[in-house]
Amino acid sequence: MKKGEIYEGVIEKVEFPNKGYINIDGEKVIVKNGIPGQKVRFMINKKRSGRVEGRLLEVLEKSPLEVREPVCNIFPACGGCMYQTMSYEEQLKMKENQVKSLLQAAVGEDVDLHWEGIHGSPIEFGYRNKMEFSFGDEFKDGPLSLGLHKKGSTYDVLTASDCKLVHPDMTAILSCVLDFFTELGAVHYKKMQHTGYLRHLLLRRGVTSGEILVHVITTSQAQYDYAPLVSRLLALPLEGKIVGIMHIINDSLSDVVQSDETQILYGQDYFYETLLGLRFKISTFSFFQPNSLAAEVLYSIVRDYIGDTKDKEVFDLYSGTGTIAQLLASVAKEVIGVEIVEEAVEAAKVNAALNGLTNCRFIAGDVLKALDDLTEKPDMIVLDPPRDGIHPKALPKILAYGVENIVYISCKPTSLARDLPSFLAAGYQIQRTCSVDQFCETVHCETVVLLSQQKPDDTIEIDLDLDELDATSAELKATYQEIKDYVLKEFGLKVSSLYISQVKRKCGIEVGENYNLPKSENARVPQCPKEKEEAIKAALEYFAMI
Ligand SMILES: C[S@@+](CC[C@H](N)C(=O)[O-])C[C@H]1O[C@@H](n2cnc3c(N)ncnc32)[C@H](O)[C@@H]1O
Numbered sequence: 001m002k003k004g005e006i007y008e009g010v011i012e013k014v015e016f017p018n019k020g021y022i023n024i025d026g027e028k029v030i031v032k033n034g035i036p037g038q039k040v041r042f043m044i045n046k047k048r049s050g051r052v053e054g055r056l057l058e059v060l061e062k063s064p065l066e067v068r069e070p071v072c073n074i075f076p077a078c079g080g081c082m083y084q085t086m087s088y089e090e091q092l093k094m095k096e097n098q099v100k101s102l103l104q105a106a107v108g109e110d111v112d113l114h115w116e117g118i119h120g121s122p123i124e125f126g127y128r129n130k131m132e133f134s135f136g137d138e139f140k141d142g143p144l145s146l147g148l149h150k151k152g153s154t155y156d157v158l159t160a161s162d163c164k165l166v167h168p169d170m171t172a173i174l175s176c177v178l179d180f181f182t183e184l185g186a187v188h189y190k191k192m193q194h195t196g197y198l199r200h201l202l203l204r205r206g207v208t209s210g211e212i213l214v215h216v217i218t219t220s221q222a223q224y225d226y227a228p229l230v231s232r233l234l235a236l237p238l239e240g241k242i243v244g245i246m247h248i249i250n251d252s253l254s255d256v257v258q259s260d261e262t263q264i265l266y267g268q269d270y271f272y273e274t275l276l277g278l279r280f281k282i283s284t285f286s287f288f289q290p291n292s293l294a295a296e297v298l299y300s301i302v303r304d305y306i307g308d309t310k311d312k313e314v315f316d317l318y319s320g321t322g323t324i325a326q327l328l329a330s331v332a333k334e335v336i337g338v339e340i341v342e343e344a345v346e347a348a349k350v351n352a353a354l355n356g357l358t359n360c361r362f363i364a365g366d367v368l369k370a371l372d373d374l375t376e377k378p379d380m381i382v383l384d385p386p387r388d389g390i391h392p393k394a395l396p397k398i399l400a401y402g403v404e405n406i407v408y409i410s411c412k413p414t415s416l417a418r419d420l421p422s423f424l425a426a427g428y429q430i431q432r433t434c435s436v437d438q439f440c441e442t443v444h445c446e447t448v449v450l451l452s453q454q455k456p457d458d459t460i461e462i463d464l465d466l467d468e469l470d471a472t473s474a475e476l477k478a479t480y481q482e483i484k485d486y487v488l489k490e491f492g493l494k495v496s497s498l499y500i501s502q503v504k505r506k507c508g509i510e511v512g513e514n515y516n517l518p519k520s521e522n523a524r525v526p527q528c529p530k531e532k533e534e535a536i537k538a539a540l541e542y543f544a545m546i
Contacts, residue, residue: 001027001052005044008060011036016098016413017443018082022054029054033082033151036094037063055152065090071125071441074158079151081165081441088124092437095445099413099435103447106417107424112494118435118445119301121294125164127440129207129273129292132257133160133174135181135188135198144188146178146201154191165441169238170203173214176236177201180229189219191255197222199250200257204271204282207292210240211271215284217248217257230266244268246284259284270347275299278326278355286344287320294438298409298446299327302382305407305432305450309335312379317367317398322348322360324382329357336378337362338370368394380405389415399426406451411438413447420449427453431526478543486542491535499528503536507546 001007001024009022011034020034022042031042031054039061042054059076066085070076075084083091096118103113121127136157138145147160161175181198189196202215214233216226230245244267248259262269262284270283275296282288289295302324306314309332316325319337321344329335329352337360339345345364352360363370368391380403383390389412390398398406399422406428410416413435424430428451436446478486480497487495528536540546 001029001044001047003044003047006041006057007044007054008039008041010039011063014094014098016095016102016445027052031056033079034059035063035065035083035086037065065094071164072160073162074148074160077150078148078158078160080148082443084164084441088120088440091440092118092120095437095443096435099445099447102413102417103420103433107420107430111424111430113430113433116432116434118437119294119297120437121291121440122297123293124440126167127207127291127293127438128165128167128170129288130202130204130290131163131166131170133201133203135200137188144178144182144186144198146174157188166203167205167207167240169210169212169236169240170205172236172238173203173212173233173242174201176232177214177216177229180232184224186222186224191253194253195221199255202248202257202284204284205240206271206273206282208274209272211243211273212238212240213244213246213269213271213284214242215246215248215257217250217259219251220249220260226265234266242267243271248284257285275323276327278323278351280321280323280351281347281354282321283343283347285341286347287341289323289438291438294436294446295323298436298438298448299324301434301436301448302407302409303327305448306380306382306405309380313376315378315381315401317381317383318385319348319362320344320384322351322362324384325360325362326352326355326357328382329360332359334359334361334376336360336374336376338365338367340364340366367391368397371397377401378403380407382407382409384409385415387412387415389419395419395422399423402453404452404454408449408451410447410449411444413445416447416449423451429453478539478545482543483536483539486539487532487535490538493532493535495528495532495536498526499532500536502528503533504540504545506533507537507540509540509545 007024009024011020011022014020014036018032020031022029022031029052033056034040038059040056041058041060042056045055046053067087068085071084100115133147134157135146138156138158145157145159147158150156150158161171186198187196188198197218200217204213226247233242245265246269247263247265249261250258251260270281273280273282273292276299309328311333314328314332314335316335316337319325319339322337325335325337337348342364345362348362378401430449431452432450434448438446480500483500484495487493
């Protein structure tokens with residue numbers, strides 16, 4: 001196979017996030033952006049140390065997984081919603097398998113992920129509360145466009161007048177803004193030349209409140225009267241309500257949305273959203289989970305995984321606007337949030353006051369440095385780092401606290417897969433894992449892991465000669481290992497000796513006196529889940545022990 005050669009083949013599997021594999025005469029080629037089962041034409045574009053990569057040129061035949069018609073008019077050129085022709089159920093199945101196998105490969109086959117499945121978003125479309133659209137043109141010197149970049153292109157922008165990831169209010173605003181500047185003959189910003197005016201349209205819309213913020217981001221290279229735009233926007237027949245219109249000037253070379261100067265043209269520069277009964281004030285640049293309803297699912301899982309925070313000191317690292325901290329604060333002794341964006345920290349403080357919480361503290365700073373200055377010691381830690389995961393130098397500082405329970409929320413499974421082995425090496429065990437799909441139709445997926453380690457004073461006294469000890473019991477018919485093997489073979493479940501002893505005791509079978517009893521009175525002993533209990537009981541029945 002040589003660079004530039006064109007082949008046809010069927011995508012056999014897709015690894016997270018979008019790495020498809022095609023077998024051509026025994027040679028594996030990685031082709032991104034496809035769906036398993038699609039027959040595609042591709043061109044070899046990279047060959048490096050035995051790895052061959054191809055660029056997808058055309059889908060020749062649909063995959064059997066593609067059971068519906070595209071839902072928007074810029075598919076597949078946009079590439080944002082690669083999975084939109086699959087049913088949502090199939091999307092979830094695929095993401096679940098991808099995340100599971102990625103994590104399993106990272107920690108080793110013998111480590112139980114205690115996988116609990118994937119949770120879908122409560123709504124499949126119109127779920128985004130924030131969207132950044134770019135100004136540009138669809139082809140060189142074409143008419144002004146406003147929307148999303150063409151897949152693989154930094155320049156060509158497709159007008160997203162029909163995007164199904166956002167509420168129709170947002171597409172109505174997009175069309176209004178595009179019409180306004182097209183009529184004026186305003187030109188879009190060109191990155192390479194650093195000339196032009198229009199850069200981005202940033203929209204935020206509270207899913208629960210319907211409150212909308214509109215931000216037009218431009219350079220300072222032209223001047224227009226925005227009053228007619230404000231009138232036109234306010235006259236739109238929307239389901240929600242525009243509460244603020246901003247003009248942001250950004251003359252930086254970097255293409256990210258940021259502000260050199262912000263002018264409020266109408267209303268205010270914040271809106272409110274309510275999650276799990278708490279109210280949050282969100283401003284232009286504060287991080288907030290982009291799918292509010294799925295964030296409620298995510299946060300409920302975090303609350304469940306972290307367990308009882310009563311009278312505990314909790315660290316919420318990478319705290320954003322302090323949502324998690326506030327959800328855990330009601331019973332905790334104190335929650336300390338650490339967040340690098342000062343604006344988000346200020347918003348977190350305002351939000352905590354808004355929600356009547358006095359036991360949350362928010363510190364602006366890099367987790368890497370801020371931990372050095374904190375004198376408090378946490379009892380439990382929640383980690384929700386950005387896509388790159390935890391800084392390698394911050395990880396040992398986090399592990400050094402030696403807390404019993406850590407909940408790690410990850411928006412990029414490959415970063416989680418990189419970080420997990422360090423937790424295991426430090427003595428943590430994976431207690432629970434699941435995924436939450438915040439980004440329907442796209443390749444992305446959120447994952448939550450509960451990592452636990454037993455503190456010395458919670459040590460469970462286990463007689464290592466358990467099987468021999470039990471062998472003296474009249475009721476014994478099978479060893480612990482035989483029960484484990486039976487449960488794994490018949491139910492596909494791994495069970496510990498601890499769980500077996502708990503079930504045996506429940507069934508009135510005598511086990512070693514000290515077995516399964518914690519040393520200290522207030523120690524936490526993991527309890528056998530219902531599903532495993534049933535499987536162990538079946539084994540006990542099989543071995544005629546009950
Ligand atoms: C995935 S968000 C999580 C926010 C929050 N937990 C939530 O659910 O809304 C990650 C956050 O980490 C912040 N961040 C990124 N790098 C950081 C660092 N080195 N130290 C502290 N915060 C950081 C980002 O600004 C962002 O708010």
